[in-house]
Amino acid sequence: MAHEVPGTELNINTTSNDQSAEVGNAGGVASAGTVQAPVGTASVSRKRQGSPLEAENPWVIDIIREATSKQIHEELKASFLRGEPDMSAATVFFAEVNQKIQKANDEHGAERDRGTIPGDAYEKLYADFKTALEKAKLERNEEAALYVVQETHSKFAKFNQEHHLPEEWNINPDAFKHDSMPEVAPKPEPQDNDSLFSGSLPDYTGSETDIPDNVSTLEELEREARYNQSLSAGEVLYWWKRGVGTQTFVQYGQGSSKTYRIRAGSYEVYDPESVPRILSSGALSGDPSSVSCQGKQKLQYRNEKGRIEEAWAYTRDQVRGIVGVGWKVDDDDEEGIEPLDLLVPEPYATYPHTRILVLWVDGAVTLEDRAFIRRITKGSYLNVARIIYHKALRQEIRYRKAERLPYEHLLDRMPTRAKEKQDIELGDEEYEQDGEELNSVEEVQPEYRGSVQASTIRSASTRPPSNHGRSRTSEVRFVEPALEPRRPTSERGTARPSPNRVPHKSVDIEDPRDAKIRWLEEQLEMSLNRNHQSSYDSSSRWRRYNRYDGRQSEVSEYTPEPRRRRRAVHRERVWDNWTGSWVTARRVY
Structure with a gap:
């Protein structure tokens, strides 16, 4: 080739x-x-x-x-x-x-x-x-x-x-x-064969504009679904953009028994055209001159030296009270958790996204944040958390009571003032009136002056879980059964409870000094029973030669002392600030 x-x-x-x-x-x-x-x-x-x-x-x-x-x-x-x-x-x-x-x-x-x-x-x-x-x-x-x-x-x-x-x-x-051309499947030709289920579907001979009574339009079905959800769910008051999605401020309940939540817009059914939207500038959609948050507005003025300065346009004097508190729940799922646990006031805690409905003296209602409440109230960030928490606690109790939901476990979280607890539990006329209830900031703010009173301290069982490492579960109270007396009540035998009678529980008050001595004795007994050899394993050569090792026995008469740490001593020169020279020092490592 x-x-x-x-x-x-x-x-x-x-x-x-x-x-x-x-x-x-x-x-x-x-x-x-x-x-x-x-x-x-x-x-x-x-x-x-x-x-x-x-x-x-x-x-x-x-x-x-x-x-x-x-x-x-x-x-x-x-x-x-x-x-x-x-x-x-x-x-x-x-x-x-x-x-x-x-x-x-x-x-x-x-x-x-x-x-x-x-x-x-x-x-x-x-x-x-x-x-x-x-x-x-x-x-x-x-x-x-x-x-x-x-x-x-x-x-x-x-x-x-x-x-x-x-x-x-x-x-x-x-x-x-x-x-090598691809085999294209032939398109099926329409056939005039009779249906296998002839007579199962009705034949409408009327015009396309005539809709029979048993046919529902999509618009009608959407309106019914929106109405049914509005009855069972809440009402969207505001909505705003958040990232690629939206968030809504939702109201639950009617009259004075209302509570609020911040939920994702995809979980709620609402009309974006009719519901006010909060723009990034703070104005409401449809009215550029309106504001949804008055607490951040400032006024400019000239001081005595002619310099331009700023001051808050609205202060505590223009605030009439707080209408309600709404907060965000993780994944918008409250199943198995207590939403109020997210607002428990604690130092260095991180709280969810929270908005507060504030009523002003002129009758306007705006949506403010935590920073505004802290500015108009006296106290620290923890005090602001207490104010928001107690307001949310009150509205939750009223809402759950009106909706016939469990609320009794929340009464233990209220301040132990008998009058407030009795008014909420028995339904005083002040809370059952038809008009919208508005609590002022002074009423919501708890009084913490001087030392903390013993009545305001809650026990560990009724205290909400800590924000640091919360379990995210609802607070559950366990009722312990009545204990029987340890000692016999008579010479013939011990007292046994009858089916129809609950035994009386005798409560003995123990001296705190005796309790401390008993606790120290228990600690000493635990330390004596502790095996000192649990901190390190025995050498492998003991097991290799099958030698007796008393540390492997559960009951040993001889317990060796724990191994001491070797310490090395070095001598080196260090600088002495007092004498201003180098001196030789002894150091132990």
């Missing part, structure tokens, strides 16, 4: 016609290192016109054309026409041609690899073509398959033109069009 190029004679076989001509080199190889152009044929000169290799090494074109005029030309042409080309044969052919080109370049003093053909070019083009065609077949995309065939055909043609290869060495679009 490989043919050497004779020094005195070249055989050129053109693909455009079947004629062959032998061109003799009259002058042979010139002394300057160039090959003299063949004489006597006009076709060779026409083929070389426009070739990029014309100026420097025209022998490359002659080598390629002479090599492709042999049997390899017909073999590759036939394989391409069949649609199954042998790319490995083309790779071997390119390698042999490249050897001839490199040898000719060395003889003429040119670059060795100039004009060579990429050996694996055909294999890469054909592999990419098969991959793209299989993908189009799997997707059943006929247009994509045709585009792949045309694009690959263009790539082969461009490559052959650049390297002076025969035009017939290219894929056959007709072969791949008939054999």
Whole structure:
């Protein structure tokens, strides 16, 4: 398949016609290192016109054309026409041609690899073509398959033109069009067959605008769903943008028994056009001059020196009271948790997103944050947390009582003033009036003056869980059963409770000093019974030689002392500030 190029004679076989001509080199190889152009044929000169290799090494074109005029030309042409080309044969052919080109370049003093053909070019083009065609077949995309065939055909043609290869060495679009096109599923034609369940569906012969009585429109169903949810759920008072979603301020309950929550907008059904939206500037949608939060507004004025300063536009004097408190619950799911535990006042606690409805003297109601309540009240951040917590506690008790939900466990959290607890539990007229109840800030704020009274301290069982490491579960109170007397009440036997009688529990008041002594005795007994060898394991060589080890016994008469830590003593020079010199000191490590 490989043919050497004779020094005195070249055989050129053109693909455009079947004629062959032998061109003799009259002058042979010139002394300057160039090959003299063949004489006597006009076709060779026409083929070389426009070739990029014309100026420097025209022998490359002659080598390629002479090599492709042999049997390899017909073999590759036939394989391409069949649609199954042998790319490995083309790779071997390119390698042999490249050897001839490199040898000719060395003889003429040119670059060795100039004009060579990429050996694996055909294999890469054909592999990419098969991959793209299989993908189009799997997707059943006929247009994509045709585009792949045309694009690959263009790539082969461009490559052959650049390297002076025969035009017939290219894929056959007709072969791949008939054999490799994806099978597109035929579209089912509509049939006029009778339904299997004839008579099961009614036939409406009226016009499209006439809707029968048993057909409900989507708008009607949406209105009914929104109305039913408004009865069972809450009413959205405000909404605002939060990240990629929205948040809403929801009111639950009616009359004076209301409570509030901050929930995600996707969990509530409301009309964004009719419900006021709080913009980032603080104004309400639809009225740019309105404000939803007056507590952050400031006024500018000039002082005595003529400098511009700012002051709060609204102070405590303009506030009439707090309407309600709304806060965010994790994942908007209150199942199994007590929402009030998130607002328990504690030092260094982190509270959820909280908004407060504030009533002003002029009758306006705005939505404020914790910072405003702290500014208008006297006290620390913890005192503000107490104010918000007690207001939320009161509204939760009233709401749960009106909705007939469990609320008795919340009464223990109220301040132990008998009048307030009795008014909330028995339903005083002050809390049962039809009008909207508004508690002033002075009424909500607890009085913590001087030392803390003993009546305001709650026991550990009734105290809400700590914010640091909260269990996120509802507060559960366990009622302990009555204990029987430990000592017999008579000489005949012990007192046993009858089925209809609850035994009387005798309460003995223990002296605090006796309790402390008893606790110390228990601690001493525990320390004596503690095994000192539990801090470290015995050596493995004891177990390897099966020696007796008293530390492995549960009952041992001898308990060795715990291992002491080795301490190293070093002497080094240190600086003494008193004497102002270096002195030698002894240090123990």
